[in-house]
Amino acid sequence: MIWQLFRRFILVFIARPFAMLVIGLDVRGRRHLPTQGPAIIAANHNSHIDTLLLLCLFPSKTLKQVRPVAAADHFLKTRLSTWFSRNVIGIIPVNRKGAQKGEDVLAGCKQALENNEILVIFPEGSRGEAEQMGAFKSGIARLAEALPETPVVPVYIQGAGRVLPRGSRIIVPFNCSAIVGAPFRWCGKKDAFMTRLRDTIETLRADAPPLRWL
Template identity: 85%
Template structure:
């Protein structure tokens, strides 16, 4: 039942908003996975990034798509917790440190084991508009644990200007999502992280100019 409600909200309300009000342009959509396990890795400038990523997928795939999000923000209130879990479908991650013996990536690993599609922002938190911060290595741990899962890089352009960090008012800039070709775990953490960073930087260089709507 919740899957139907989630699908309705995302397809009927969120997607038209992203396509018409924000002007989301998608390139390389054919590179998106149609089934899991798979990991989508994108840069992160705005809370609107998560909704934009959900808009990339056809409605039939949405039940498999699980964004990874910060528990301290998305579960802050009962209402935001309900919306985040049941509509956005997040996997909450404690980014303030694990308790002794706790695996903060356990929920992500369970989702991949269940053949779901993770959406991960390797920076861990939002950066300044149109800038990329340091990538954290949690994604490498997941790729190593599930080497059969393709890693699909995505560069989101414009979201940091549409809804900047710390702001509540949406600004009418266009957004673009450039989806790159998938690759897999290469066996070495440093090499994997460098490839991921370089690939997303390359997508960034190919992004169209920002413009007002």
């Protein structure tokens, strides 16, 4: 309870003003964002800024339900990073190597959805090259299949790869946009679901302002 308030305080009074200053945070299609769980937010992934940006999309009241799904091997490496990831970002850790040992790596995610939480998932699995979308992993389809009533909200994030690209430690301000698409549900087939997800995010990308590197 205390940690939950602490988390909301940090996110609303420190993270959000910081995000406004550094990334501008232009949101299109805000009406598509869920106001309560269960829901899955699926976005492209180029930068750690993506998580910050998605957390800043939600009002303080909804924030306590919003849980980014993140790789345990990356975020639970040191004690400080574990504390920060769990208590401030509020991640649900996923053990990427657990599947080989036969455990259900998505058990935490399913539990969270059953508790009416809003999951933030990056289907690419890890951060790709700036402004390029890698192949999607199908864990999100298994979640949608397990809880077929859960709406999946596609989001395209633009610009975060310039603010803090993979491999860089220095944040440079650039305006970022988040384009939120209409939610859809599990359609019965894994391939069709994954194609739909990818196509929707590609379509949202077309609505983003043009972005050029020289």
